[in-house]
Amino acid sequence: MSEPITLDVREELREGGEPLPRILRAVGGLAPGQALRLLATFEPLPLYAVLGRKGFDHRAVRHGEGDWEVLFSPQTPQAGPGSPAAPSATVSSTDGWPPPSTSLDNRGLEPPEPMIRILDALERLGPGQVLEALNERDPVFLYPELQARGAAIHTEKVGAGVRLLIRQRG
């Protein structure tokens, strides 16, 4: 696989420019499987959604005040043959996962509170760490978000609710 292309838009941002067109051009010019390394003065949250729709995962690192590095890499489809709709986030086994480092009890909360709490907790986990959550309902809108973030989830029915084990990407 080829090396990521690096695009530095910090200068343009400091001058008050709008680098989105340049970023989209760079994305358009990527080879299949190639990633884009973006250097910006802030974490470009809205860009995550834009490039997420184009099939890119992101990984952000803050190097200092006003200095962010974000790696946008193409998502790798993991759905097996015959299950085109199966989200890559769902796994059938948790073999090799560490014990949960955080536990959430989301029972008795109305939607979308369980989903908000899970994603808040997930973003605080270190790479490869696992969180456990007890939900009353299957949090159906959570799966696409986990998939977009590269996290894995294992779901099992427990009594009237579900127990979720979610692993932050490694």
Added chain:
Amino acid sequence: MAVLSTRLSRWSLPMFVCALVNFLAAQGLMLAGMSWPTQPVSAPGTLAAVHLLVIGWLLLLMFGALFQFVPVITSRPLVSQSMALAALIALEIGLLGMVGGFFGIGTGSRALAMALPAGGAAVYLGVLIACWNIGVPLLRSRPLSLPGRMVLTGLAFLLLTVTLGLAFALALAVPALAPYLAPLLGGVGEHALAGLGGWFTLTAMGVSYKLLPMFMLAPEDRGITGDGVHILATVGFALAIGAGLARVWSAAEPLAVAQSSGYAAIALAVGIYLWDVVRIYRTRKRAVIELHNKAAVAAFGLLGLGTAVAIGFVMAGHLGAGAPVIVFLIVFGWLGGLGLTQLYKIVPFLTWLHRYGRSLGRGAVPRVQELVHERRSYPWFALYFLGVLLGATSVLSGHAAGLRPCVVLVTVATFGIVVEYWRAWRAHYVPLRPSEPAAPLLRPNQRG
């Protein structure tokens, strides 16, 4: 556990937009004096307005909601998102054809009259596509929850409704077929009962059995009561429709008894359902409920009133005379009212997921309820239900002419509610935040 996969239904919001436009168009026909109450019930304008209401407004609304709702209750995806778009296009084009066809029958134009069965066929196709799209995940889901079972039963009644409707269209527009199909026209009431009752009401009950407890934190398991409502309503509608259709050809006394028993079972099912809804409200864990569930109380009340009025007319022996006001109460009060109130949750919820889903856990994100302004929207819902209640009261007290001013109230209120949906979708009430996608996409913010 089944493979879990749900995505936002891509075509639900466009379907809601088309539905609301059709709803306002139907109200426009009523206000312009082209339909009941100023025209006879069988006038072309009335038939056009009724089908704009039931296909254009309620059917698109229900499918838009089910395309999102069925994956939620089954944890299975729709067959495809594109099928949802195909259904929308077929239904909307078919509806336009049907509306043109109704007016064509009025003018005597052969070509326009043919638009009725052609449009009806397109609607039929749209319904088949939509039924396939939601029927497959429902049929594959084991065990299927009560809401899912009720929706599945509703779909069977929907297929019966459109089959009867297409037969009517052919009978009216193709003289060669009239000798065979014309007697069926005696079953217009059964067509309406299958559509408004077996399909819409049963499905709305099923959907409400999931949505009400979910947002009010009440027990979702309705136990024997929920099953009782489902079975009684299914048997009741099947008996009343089956016996009613058979009576078109036969005057046998047992058929009349079966039809009346069907009506009684339906009334009982509605009564138990409403009692169960009261139980859901009473046993909720959330002390303060949101406007969509507060305003829905009026819709449940109007289902009760519509059913009571229907019982009254059946007892008096002339259900036909009461049909317009019963249909008005059920279409505007119960189904339309429930639809408008639940959209007041569905639109902000889908908007919130769409706008902020990717930012969750990564920065400040508004709450779903920050997308709406309940105090500003409350008067519109109050005006809507007041208009429906006053309109029905005026017709029931023998002043059908008094309905039109009430429809003005209903239309103004619908406009007001639609503006509030639009504001939710545009995040109008949300204060701009640094990570707000509505701002220029890559402006430096102060978070870094």
